[in-house]
Amino acid sequence: MAICQKCGVEIGEGKGVCPLCGTRIGEAPGEGPQGMFDRAASALPESRAKRLVAAETAGVSFAIAAVSVLIIDLVTDGRVSWSLYPLASLLTAWFLISPPLLWPRKPALFLAIQGLSVFAFLFGLDLIDGSLGWSWRLGVPIAAAAELMAAGAAYMSWRSKRRGLNVLAFALIAVAGFCLALEGFVALYRGGVFRLAWSSITASAVVPVAGFLLYVHYRLTKDATLKKLFHL
Amino acid sequence: MKQGHEKHNERRARTRFHDETGAYYLLDNAAIIMPAVSDRRNTFLFRMSATLDHPVVLSALVAALKRTATRFPYFMVRLKRGFFWYFLLPMDREPVPEYDDGPPNLGFSLKRRNEFLFRVRVSGRRIACEFTHILSDGTGCFVFLKTLLRQYFRELGVESTPGPDDLDIDAEPDPSEYEDAYHRFYKPGVPTPGPVPQAFHLDSPLMPPDRYRVTCGIMPVEALLAQAKSRGVSLTEFLVAVYLDALVAIRTSLARTGRKLRPVVCMEVPVNMRKFYPTRTLRNFSLFALPSVDTRLGTWTFDELVEHVHHQLRIEAGERRMATQIARNAGGSRMLAVRLMPLVVKDFFAHLLFERLGEGMMSGMLSNLGPVVMPPELAGRIERFDFVGAPSKIIKTGASMLTWNGNAYISFHSMAVSRDVERLFFSRLASLGVPVRVECSMEA
Structure with a gap:
């Protein structure tokens, strides 16, 4: 058995490196990592390094695409015109892709950035048209409603210990909510009044179905008797 | 009656x-x-x-x-x-x-x-x-x-x-x-234990969530017992002191960089309650003692640490002290207000309790299962036993041990990138003349 000159411990057969300090067997103790903290402690974990590379790769790819589009626009039209649309799209795509890679453990942060980038994209498209019009009164409210409903359904599903019919129920409730918001905002944009017609019929059909699915999921499951569920 | x-x-x-x-x-x-x-x-x-x-x-x-x-x-x-x-x-x-x-x-x-x-x-x-x-x-x-x-x-x-x-x-x-x-074994009227300060925790980043390092040191139990006996302490007390010494050294090293660190370095030592109470239960029935040192009291030599841990564990790991923990834990869950609280609310408070009264109080842990005994017909057919403790995001590194066939198997389980605790612990034993053989699940 080999003995590590630094730690003084015996290393298993066939091991060339001390598992405690990283000193190579046969090397003088000074040749291993120095000080209290070993070399590995300061290294980036592998998965984080991979995510950073992915974010950088996405950024460079989008930058190349953006420059190419810009050059083609300048060469063909002699000025920046239609390329503003793909540029805005590329920028938005980067804002949608990169935050989860950069801050994977902060879902609130990257979801907020992604949500805001959609609003910014709609504003951007509207601005390219010449003035702010439809985006503020129609695009942003509808996008906000869609994001809110999707986030709510996703959160409820994520919180569920047991997933099944309840996920479908949450999705149906979200769809009903979105329909109400969609019709309301369109009516507001067209006539200045938040009026509901077809969406309320849709919701009144969908919500009871969702309620039934939730009842089936949580109550009629085989083992969920009241005595167990409400045992004090 | x-x-x-x-x-x-x-x-x-x-x-x-x-x-x-x-x-x-x-x-x-x-x-x-x-x-x-x-x-x-x-x-x-x-x-x-x-x-x-x-x-x-x-x-x-x-x-x-x-x-x-x-x-x-x-x-x-x-x-x-x-x-x-x-x-x-x-x-x-x-x-x-x-x-x-x-x-x-x-x-x-x-x-x-x-x-x-x-x-x-x-x-x-x-x-x-x-x-x-x-x-x-x-x-x-x-x-x-x-x-x-x-x-x-x-x-x-x-x-x-x-x-x-x-x-x-x-x-x-x-x-x-x-x-x-x-x-x-809950006793009404027994007081609950006093507050314990939040302890120093290792500073190392965590490895990715799918990685868990086990470093096992194998050594003759006689050599360890000789070290413990020469100091007049038990094997667990001696090893807890070695562990505590490693943690204090890491904290001292970090403090030199000007970092603000919690002053108390504390070990969790699980205590099997079956030795105090007559029960055959195979559900959980262990509590813990918390030997600790306050680094504000100056530099501790290794022998001082051993003596300190010895006296602390003699007091902390006794039946009467353990009864106070039962009074707190079992007494708390009996309160009508707690029982009537919906589980969603209980879950929320569980996080706070776990961080405050659980792992927040400890810098490391050493669980000693003791000597393993098998029927003589099987003893020769089993080469070794190993005991690896549960992962913890807060204390990051812990140790579990047992003895079998004349050897002690001390397994450090860690989610931390740093291997300093393991290195300092086994190096200390080796420097005291204990022949330590180390195996690790991950290359350095």
């Missing part, structure tokens, strides 16, 4: 109930907090394994596990969520061994549906049992592993004489095996 509180304790200690759909179990008092605070890293899974003198015969192990499962129906359960508490439902299938190819104690979620709360893993000559603390503590898991091993060898035609602590696999399970002993 039983007193009023004893009758009440017996009622509260009962964990098995029936309704029209069959039996169900309640979680013991130590386990009730765990489902709420478990996640991908904090799996609450710990592991005990035996390495045999021959490659495991899978067909014999499958048959042995099937037979052993019938002896431990209270372990063959899954976790369910109620309105006020979590509860355990019997599984409707048998457990089967899994291939032991991933890191220990990871890749297991308490939130998985319809899954056992333990697993038996097999690879080469090794049989490993990984249990969540929801089911049991080290004692319960080890009784299960011993029973499984005895049955495995019986399948291979090797009969063994059961020892005094071994279960008879042919007997019916006794209700006392799954009683909640915390509630059974």
Whole structure:
């Protein structure tokens, strides 16, 4: 058995490196990592390094695409015109892709950035048209409603210990909510009044179905008797 | 004649109930907090394994596990969520061994549906049992592993004489095996323990969530005992002092960089309560002592630390001190306001309690299972035993140990990138003349 000159411990057969300090067997103790903290402690974990590379790769790819589009626009039209649309799209795509890679453990942060980038994209498209019009009164409210409903359904599903019919129920409730918001905002944009017609019929059909699915999921499951569920 | 509180304790200690759909179990008092605070890293899974003198015969192990499962129906359960508490439902299938190819104690979620709360893993000559603390503590898991091993060898035609602590696999399970002993031995009127300061924690970043490093030091137990005896302390006290010394050295090194660090360095030392109270329970029944040093009191030499830990553990690990912890834990869960609180609210407070009264108070942990005893017919057929503790995001590194066949097996389990605790611990033992052989699950 080999003995590590630094730690003084015996290393298993066939091991060339001390598992405690990283000193190579046969090397003088000074040749291993120095000080209290070993070399590995300061290294980036592998998965984080991979995510950073992915974010950088996405950024460079989008930058190349953006420059190419810009050059083609300048060469063909002699000025920046239609390329503003793909540029805005590329920028938005980067804002949608990169935050989860950069801050994977902060879902609130990257979801907020992604949500805001959609609003910014709609504003951007509207601005390219010449003035702010439809985006503020129609695009942003509808996008906000869609994001809110999707986030709510996703959160409820994520919180569920047991997933099944309840996920479908949450999705149906979200769809009903979105329909109400969609019709309301369109009516507001067209006539200045938040009026509901077809969406309320849709919701009144969908919500009871969702309620039934939730009842089936949580109550009629085989083992969920009241005595167990409400045992004090 | 039983007193009023004893009758009440017996009622509260009962964990098995029936309704029209069959039996169900309640979680013991130590386990009730765990489902709420478990996640991908904090799996609450710990592991005990035996390495045999021959490659495991899978067909014999499958048959042995099937037979052993019938002896431990209270372990063959899954976790369910109620309105006020979590509860355990019997599984409707048998457990089967899994291939032991991933890191220990990871890749297991308490939130998985319809899954056992333990697993038996097999690879080469090794049989490993990984249990969540929801089911049991080290004692319960080890009784299960011993029973499984005895049955495995019986399948291979090797009969063994059961020892005094071994279960008879042919007997019916006794209700006392799954009683909640915390509630059974609760004493009304006993004060709760005083506040404990938040402790220093290792500064190292965590490895990715799918990685868990086990560094096992193997050494002659005689050499360790000689060191402990020369200082007039027990083996556990001596090793806790070595661990504490390593943590203090790391803290001192960090403090030199100007970092603001908590001054108290504290160890968690689990105490098996079965040595104080007459119970056969195989559910959780352990509490912990917290020997600590305050670095504001100056530099501690190693011998001072050993003496300090010795006296602290003599006081802290006594029955009367442990009774105060039972008073706090069992007493708290008996309060009507707590019982009537919906589980969603309990889960929220469980996080706070776990961080404040759980791992926030400790910088490291050392769990000593003690000497392993097997029937003489089997002792020569088992090369070694290993004990690997549950992962922790907060204390990051901990140690578990047992002794077998004249050797001590001290396994450090870590989620930290840094290996400083392990290095300082084993280097200290080596510098004292203890011949230490180290194995690690991950290359440096």
